[in-house]
Amino acid sequence: MTNHQSPITNHDESTDSPIIRVRGIDNRFGKQVVHEGLDLDVRRGEILGVVGGSGSGKSVLMRTILGLRKPNAGEIEVLGVDARSEDPASRRHVERNTGVLFQDGALFSSLTVGENVQVPLKEYYPQLSDSLRYELALLKVKLAGLPADTIDKLPSQLSGGMRKRAGVARALALDPPLMFLDEPTAGLDPIGAAAFDQLIRTLQQALGLTVFLITHDLDTLYAICDRVAVLADRRVLATAPLAEVERLDHPWVQEYFHGPRARAAQAGTRKWDAGHD
Numbered sequence: 001m002t003n004h005q006s007p008i009t010n011h012d013e014s015t016d017s018p019i020i021r022v023r024g025i026d027n028r029f030g031k032q033v034v035h036e037g038l039d040l041d042v043r044r045g046e047i048l049g050v051v052g053g054s055g056s057g058k059s060v061l062m063r064t065i066l067g068l069r070k071p072n073a074g075e076i077e078v079l080g081v082d083a084r085s086e087d088p089a090s091r092r093h094v095e096r097n098t099g100v101l102f103q104d105g106a107l108f109s110s111l112t113v114g115e116n117v118q119v120p121l122k123e124y125y126p127q128l129s130d131s132l133r134y135e136l137a138l139l140k141v142k143l144a145g146l147p148a149d150t151i152d153k154l155p156s157q158l159s160g161g162m163r164k165r166a167g168v169a170r171a172l173a174l175d176p177p178l179m180f181l182d183e184p185t186a187g188l189d190p191i192g193a194a195a196f197d198q199l200i201r202t203l204q205q206a207l208g209l210t211v212f213l214i215t216h217d218l219d220t221l222y223a224i225c226d227r228v229a230v231l232a233d234r235r236v237l238a239t240a241p242l243a244e245v246e247r248l249d250h251p252w253v254q255e256y257f258h259g260p261r262a263r264a265a266q267a268g269t270r271k272w273d274a275g276h277d
Contacts, residue, residue, distance in 0.1 A: 017080070019044045019178055019210050020065060025074035027060050034060050036234040038074070044177075047204055047211040048239070049221045052231030053252050058214045059103075061231070062180055065212070067094060079178065096124055099171030099179045103186060106167065107155040113141060113166045114151035120173045137173070144169040145199050161192040165199070172203070181213045185220055197223045218256075 020042035027035040034057040042048050052058050063069040065076055067083050076083040079097050081090045107116050117137035121128060128136075134151075141151045144165040155163050164184060171179055184200070185193035201224040204211055215221065221228060221242060229239040232252050238245060246257045 017044075018042055018077075019079060020212070021075075021077040022061075022065065023075045025061075025064060025076065026072040027057060027064060027069070028072050033234055035064075035071075038231075038235045040229060040236050040239060042210060042212055043227075044210050045204075045208060046226040047200070047213055047224055049225035049228045050212065050214045050231065051216065051221065051228060051256070053256075056231040057234075058231055059182055062182060062212065062214060066098065066100065066180065067091060096174060097176045097178060099174065099176040101164070101167045101171050101179070101181045101184055103183045107163060107170070109155055112152050112154055113146075113158070113169070114138065116155070116166065117141065117151075117170045117173050120170065124174060137169070140169040140172045141166070143172060143203065145195075161188050161196065164188070164196065168199070168203075172207075175207075177208065178210045179212070181211060181215075183214055183216065185215065185217045190219070193217060193219065194223070200224060 018041040020040070022038060022040040025035050025038040026033070027038075034055075038061070040061075050058050050061070060069065064071050065078060065083060070084065078094050081093050083090075083094055085091065107113075108119070111119075114134060114137045117140050118133045121133050121136060125133075138148060138151050142148060146162060146165050146169065150158070150162065150166065155166065158166060181200070185196050188196060197220050200211060200213070203209060204224075213220070213225065225242070227239055227241055228245045230237040230245060230248065230250075230253060232250060237250060237253070238248055242257075245253065248254075
């Protein structure tokens with residue numbers, strides 16, 4: 001369990017400091033309290049899986065960290081700056097250095113995959129030539145595991161899994177050190193979900209990414225997450241490796257991590273690890 005600490009005043013971006021620090025966050029919608037006194041640290045270079053029951057506020061927390069929602073109370077530091085700051089330079093620093101994959105991919109339906117990937121490039125690097133932007137977009141499309149000809153296709157011409165990968169390509173457009181993924185394997189078949197998990201792990205290792213990954217997919221947790229943050233009772237119960245989280249004496253944790261689906265996910269992970277030693 002995390003301990004409440006004093007408000008954030010340090011803007012050190014050293015490798016020892018967390019890339020995300022959340023302290024005492026409250027989120028309320030009218031009388032509904034979603035988060036109350038929530039604390040969380042995300043370490044540099046890790047894949048952090050964020051889990052919790054329906055209504056626990058996983059996506060609300062992500063949007064709050066990204067500055068898309070203003071919390072009712074608390075402090076947030078992302079990439080060494082105050083994420084709640086109204087200063088345009090601070091906001092731009094966070095936006096420039098984060099990539100986001102929302103649940104549905106959130107691609108512009110009227111733009112090709114390549115044009116979608118070029119949107120952030122045009123915003124932050126307007127001086128780049130059209131040909132260079134196209135080449136950079138093609139690189140990101142390939143990094144996301146898509147065929148080169150995908151760059152000229154519309155989202156409607158792609159399968160669900162390919163649209164998610166196109167969303168990853170756009171999230172990678174600015175070479176951000178920090179990525180947020182909201183239920184990335186939702187709606188994928190088991191084979192597609194496993195391939196997507198492996199893509200995320202490969203990108204994380206190759207590019208040195210830090211990944212904040214919201215998921216309900218037990219296979220994802222066991223396959224690629226370094227630590228897991230459990231949201232329940234309006235706060236983060238614990239942030240720890242899976243072996244420690246599984247031992248938490250909490251009804252939701254026990255039901256989630258010790259049911260038949262969890263046992264199947266654990267068994268699948270052991271088989272995967274044995275095949276990749």
